[in-house]
Amino acid sequence: MNYDQHFVRNFSIIAHIDHGKSTLADRMMEHNQTVSERDMAAQLLDSMDIERERGITIKASAVRMNYKHTDGQTYILNLIDTPGHVDFTYEVSRALAACEGAVLVVDATQGIEAQTLANVYLAVDGGLEIMPVINKIDLASADPERVAQEIEDVIGLPADEAPRISAKSGIGTEQVLQQIVDLIPPPKGDENAPLKALIFDCYYDNYKGALSYVRVFDGSVKQGDRIASMATGNVFEVTEVGYFTPSLRACDCLRAGEVGYIAASIKSVAETKVGDTLTAADNPAAEALPGYKKVNSMVYCGIYPADGAHYDDLRDALDKLKLNDASLSYEKEVSVALGYGFRCGFLGLLHMEIITERLEREFDLDLVTTAPSVVYHVNLTNGEKLEIDNPANLPSVAEIAFMEEPIVKSSIMTPTAYVGPIMELCTEKRGVFLDMVYQDKERVTLHYTLPLNEIIYDFFDQLKSRSRGYASFDYELEGYKKSDLVRLDFLLNGDICDALSTIVHRDRAYPKGRAVAEKLKDVIPRQQFEIPVQAAIGSKVIARETVRAVRKDVLAKCYGGDITRKKKLLEKQKEGKKRMRQVGSVSVPSDAFMSVLRING
Amino acid sequence: MNAIYIHIPYCIRKCDYCDFCSVPLNDSAVRYADLVRKEIALSNRRGGGAPNKSLGFVGARVSPPAVNSIFFGGGTPTILPAEQLIGILDEIRSNFTVSPDAEISVECNPKTANAAALAALYKAGFNRLSIGLQSTNDALLANVGRVHTCADFLQTLTETRAAGFTNINVDVMHGLPGQTQEQYLDTLCRVCDLNVPHISAYALILEKGTPLYRKVEIEQILTLPDEDAVADMQDAGIAYLAQRGYARYEISNFAKAGHACRHNLVYWNNEPYLGFGVAAHSSLPGEGRIWLRTANAESISTYEKKLRKNKLPTAETIKLNLSEQMFETVMLGLRKVEGVDRRAFENRFGLPVDDVYAEAAHLDCWTDSATHLQLNAHGLDMLNTVLVSFR
Numbered sequence: 001m002n003y004d005q006h007f008v009r010n011f012s013i014i015a016h017i018d019h020g021k022s023t024l025a026d027r028m029m030e031h032n033q034t035v036s037e038r039d040m041a042a043q044l045l046d047s048m049d050i051e052r053e054r055g056i057t058i059k060a061s062a063v064r065m066n067y068k069h070t071d072g073q074t075y076i077l078n079l080i081d082t083p084g085h086v087d088f089t090y091e092v093s094r095a096l097a098a099c100e101g102a103v104l105v106v107d108a109t110q111g112i113e114a115q116t117l118a119n120v121y122l123a124v125d126g127g128l129e130i131m132p133v134i135n136k137i138d139l140a141s142a143d144p145e146r147v148a149q150e151i152e153d154v155i156g157l158p159a160d161e162a163p164r165i166s167a168k169s170g171i172g173t174e175q176v177l178q179q180i181v182d183l184i185p186p187p188k189g190d191e192n193a194p195l196k197a198l199i200f201d202c203y204y205d206n207y208k209g210a211l212s213y214v215r216v217f218d219g220s221v222k223q224g225d226r227i228a229s230m231a232t233g234n235v236f237e238v239t240e241v242g243y244f245t246p247s248l249r250a251c252d253c254l255r256a257g258e259v260g261y262i263a264a265s266i267k268s269v270a271e272t273k274v275g276d277t278l279t280a281a282d283n284p285a286a287e288a289l290p291g292y293k294k295v296n297s298m299v300y301c302g303i304y305p306a307d308g309a310h311y312d313d314l315r316d317a318l319d320k321l322k323l324n325d326a327s328l329s330y331e332k333e334v335s336v337a338l339g340y341g342f343r344c345g346f347l348g349l350l351h352m353e354i355i356t357e358r359l360e361r362e363f364d365l366d367l368v369t370t371a372p373s374v375v376y377h378v379n380l381t382n383g384e385k386l387e388i389d390n391p392a393n394l395p396s397v398a399e400i401a402f403m404e405e406p407i408v409k410s411s412i413m414t415p416t417a418y419v420g421p422i423m424e425l426c427t428e429k430r431g432v433f434l435d436m437v438y439q440d441k442e443r444v445t446l447h448y449t450l451p452l453n454e455i456i457y458d459f460f461d462q463l464k465s466r467s468r469g470y471a472s473f474d475y476e477l478e479g480y481k482k483s484d485l486v487r488l489d490f491l492l493n494g495d496i497c498d499a500l501s502t503i504v505h506r507d508r509a510y511p512k513g514r515a516v517a518e519k520l521k522d523v524i525p526r527q528q529f530e531i532p533v534q535a536a537i538g539s540k541v542i543a544r545e546t547v548r549a550v551r552k553d554v555l556a557k558c559y560g561g562d563i564t565r566k567k568k569l570l571e572k573q574k575e576g577k578k579r580m581r582q583v584g585s586v587s588v589p590s591d592a593f594m595s596v597l598r599i600n601g
Numbered sequence: 602m603n604a605i606y607i608h609i610p611y612c613i614r615k616c617d618y619c620d621f622c623s624v625p626l627n628d629s630a631v632r633y634a635d636l637v638r639k640e641i642a643l644s645n646r647r648g649g650g651a652p653n654k655s656l657g658f659v660g661a662r663v664s665p666p667a668v669n670s671i672f673f674g675g676g677t678p679t680i681l682p683a684e685q686l687i688g689i690l691d692e693i694r695s696n697f698t699v700s701p702d703a704e705i706s707v708e709c710n711p712k713t714a715n716a717a718a719l720a721a722l723y724k725a726g727f728n729r730l731s732i733g734l735q736s737t738n739d740a741l742l743a744n745v746g747r748v749h750t751c752a753d754f755l756q757t758l759t760e761t762r763a764a765g766f767t768n769i770n771v772d773v774m775h776g777l778p779g780q781t782q783e784q785y786l787d788t789l790c791r792v793c794d795l796n797v798p799h800i801s802a803y804a805l806i807l808e809k810g811t812p813l814y815r816k817v818e819i820e821q822i823l824t825l826p827d828e829d830a831v832a833d834m835q836d837a838g839i840a841y842l843a844q845r846g847y848a849r850y851e852i853s854n855f856a857k858a859g860h861a862c863r864h865n866l867v868y869w870n871n872e873p874y875l876g877f878g879v880a881a882h883s884s885l886p887g888e889g890r891i892w893l894r895t896a897n898a899e900s901i902s903t904y905e906k907k908l909r910k911n912k913l914p915t916a917e918t919i920k921l922n923l924s925e926q927m928f929e930t931v932m933l934g935l936r937k938v939e940g941v942d943r944r945a946f947e948n949r950f951g952l953p954v955d956d957v958y959a960e961a962a963h964l965d966c967w968t969d970s971a972t973h974l975q976l977n978a979h980g981l982d983m984l985n986t987v988l989v990s991f992r
Contacts, residue, residue: 526828528983528986548829550983550986551828551829551832551982552804552828552831552832552835552982552983553982553983553984553985553986554852554981554982554983554984554985555806555852555984555985561606561868561874561876561881561882561883561884562882562896563868563882563884563894563929563932563933564882564894564896564919566932566933567929567932569985570932570985570988570989573985573989574989577989
């Protein structure tokens with residue numbers, strides 16, 4: 001096929017979690033026979049185990065399909081997948097910048113959700129053509145006409161022509177593909193201009209090294225070309241170019257309008273920067289493409305190897321993850337209780353969970369993470385101003401004039417039936433009510449300002465449970481606000497355990513302190529002596545529990561002649577002992593640090 | 602060879618807490634005794650009183666010592682007809698030298714042996730009987746799926762004595778679901794009143810995969826006494842048994858003078874033994890200074906298949922080096938109240954036990970015995986903690 005960018009369409013799919021984005025992508029690929037049936041696994045684009053298990057998309061991923069239109073022409077469709085969770089707005093903006101259009105998938109039984117709306121606005125801001133699709137029409141509770149009306153009312157997009165589909169059973173896939181070609185404009189780059197390729201993602205391949213996922217806007221690139229990063233000026237030689245099927249397939253050349261990957265003689269993973277523009281070293285473009293706004297980490301926590309000897313492995317793993325997750329930040333940190341590790345910054349709590357899970361699964365590490373924290377502004381009496389993301393670094397009370405905490409503006413979309421419980425939740429979390437907007441008779445959007453440190457623990461889970469899963473939630477940072485904050489410490493047998501310290505609002509300190517102390521009492525195994533577990537603000541103890549001394553540690557059972565089994569039980573006990581951290585005189589299992597993270601309070 | 606163990610894996614019904622190799626009585630049981638006899642004969646033919654050469658054993662360096670303990674355990678051995686158990690004993694006698702004063706024990710659960718069977722066993726040479734009672738409280742027994750009542754136990758005990766047995770053990774348990782300390786002491790009191798010479802008093806251990814585990818942890822229809830209550834029961838039991846004249850000679854075993862179980866002492870002294878039957882374990886010296894532990898297949902069908910092909914049913918062989926042998930000797934020896942005999946240890950391994958485990962000397966768990974490495978009362982409670990700090 002001769003290349004003509006008129007026959008190329010680059011698009012993303014925007015959808016809320018569970019609204020059927022990945023399923024629709026699977027149907028498109030099947031329809032275009034992009035993958036053989038043999039290789040067809042549900043959620044093809046979600047290549048990470050975690051993505052398939054949780055049914056979510058975390059990373060942007062791309063695939064190229066050949067679609068034969070009813071007009072007789074064959075079109076190249078490049079689908080760039082986007083994540084749907086509130087934490088991953090940044091990933092979405094990266095994917096959208098590589099496209100001319102976006103397919104908006106809305107669940108016919110649920111309607112538009114808060115996060116969908118946020119992503120639609122991102123796409124609109126990026127000048128993309130939005131093409132609504134109403135999914136799950138075959139479900140009994142589907143109400144496509146109401147949802148179409150909602151799309152018109154809330155987003156202001158005409159939805160009369162929106163395909164009514166069922167991605168699950170394959171109804172309407174052809175119509176969606178046809179509309180993509182008809183409605184989304186082809187790319188408008190100049191193949192003869194100097195190369196301009198936007199890196200929208202990176203990936204570390206064990207064989208090919210660091211790969212840049214690119215959208216070529218102008219010019220072309222092929223094997224052997226010398227290319228330069230416009231951000232750093234570094235020059236590389238291209239060793240391979242290709243596209244995604246969705247697995248990597250090498251090709252001769254990537255031209256203006258195309259989406260694909262570039263493998264180059266890039267040695268270090270750190271040399272590839274998402275958002276950077278690649279150009280020809282000998283014939284550079286005059287100016288770079290607009291990059292991405294730098295994202296700020298919202299949530300921080302300490303990550304430590306469960307076995308201190310694996311510190312270097314953890315560092316290597318973070319280096320590699322950072323390559324295809326630019327939003328992850330980390331720096332070295334030392335804890336009295338946990339030894340050497342890293343202070344890591346994340347976009348949100350889900351992001352934090354995903355990263356720790358990936359570290360454990362993909363790099364086979366055992367980790368201990370400390371309580372998540374946000375960034376506090378600490379104003380000292382001497383006029384100095386500090387930014388603190390680790391409670392252990394908070395100066396003494398005497399030195400602090402006042403503290404400020406980050407506040408977010410949130411929108412919560414929910415069926416009206418759950419407004420009561422959700423308002424209660426927001427009040428518990430120190431939320432300030434802004435307004436309530438009815439979308440239609442059954443659905444409403446609540447706006448609240450909330451302290452960020454109240455939503456990084458269990459807010460999302462609570463929201464889901466109090467609305468039976470129906471409410472959705474989006475937030476953006478609004479700014480900082482003066483607040484009566486204190487550091488809550490936990491003492492084990494009189495010694496502060498720095499990894500458990502947390503900064504909380506004074507009113508929340510008492511319930512939180514009691515809840516964590518109770519939990520610690522349960523997760524710290526009995527030892528040879530009694531262990532007082534205390535929660536304290538400064539020197540004032542606000543809660544106390546006791547781990548009683550162990551009475552018996554002996555197998556009071558006979559295993560007959562099976563000595564090997566007796567010994568295995570001892571070895572297991574010994575292994576467990578290795579995974580203990582020493583806090584003063586007390587041995588604390590690595591899991592104990594994790595188990596207090598999600599405490600409501 | 603000092604000791605022989607025979608495993609009979611059948612029960613009327615497996616108790617809810619049990620994770621030993623035990624199955625309800627089935628068709629294979631009629632053939633089982635013959636299989637065990639075949640295994641005994643086969644192992645003797647191959648190795649002259651010891652397992653075959655492929656196990657790395659080159660036969661006895663000196664003429665093998667006479668067997669002075671034989672133990673039929675289960676499951677419930679007495680679920681098989683007495684003549685089959687006697688047939689196995691005869692097979693042992695025709696393949697090994699059994700000393701005339703050997704302790705020959707058989708385990709029994711109430712409702713599985715009648716007067717005639719018990720009499721036949723005694724007449725054939727069985728001289729010690731161990732009865733699984735666990736509790737005299739019928740409700741507690743039913744809770745864990747035991748098929749008998751206290752009355753059934755009393756009948757079995759009466760018939761055991763009528764048959765001629767005097768060396769009798771009764772197994773009891775503490776930490777049963779819903780059990781109180783009062784109920785446990787009541788059980789001990791009743792058993793002591795019956796004047797049996799040996800009592801094994803085990804703590805119930807909740808094992809994953811058992812029906813009891815499901816009922817406690819998943820369905821939550823039964824509740825176990827908490828850790829402290831179980832420790833209290835154990836302490837109270839030990840004190841009570843001492844008061845009634847039973848000396849604690851091992852963590853969970855109590856006997857009147859002269860009635861310690863010889864067979865169990867073989868295990869705790871880390872002496873060699875041969876096990877026959879499905880899932881049975883053996884422990885014996887190998888070539889050089891290696892020690893071998895072997896385990897038979899755990900499934901009855903595999904066990905049977907191998908023997909039908911005239912192969913020994915060994916499923917696993919573990920070779921232990923000297924340091925492992927020393928650790929096991931201490932691990933097992935410290936279960937005895939008397940502890941590890943320093944001289945015996947040095948004679949066997951050529952090194953003083955206190956040098957090998959010098960790092961454990963500072964622990965405050967020892968008595969000041971000059972002859973034995975011996976745990977004090979606290980040490981006996983904390984044996985695992987002590988052992989984990991070794992090596």
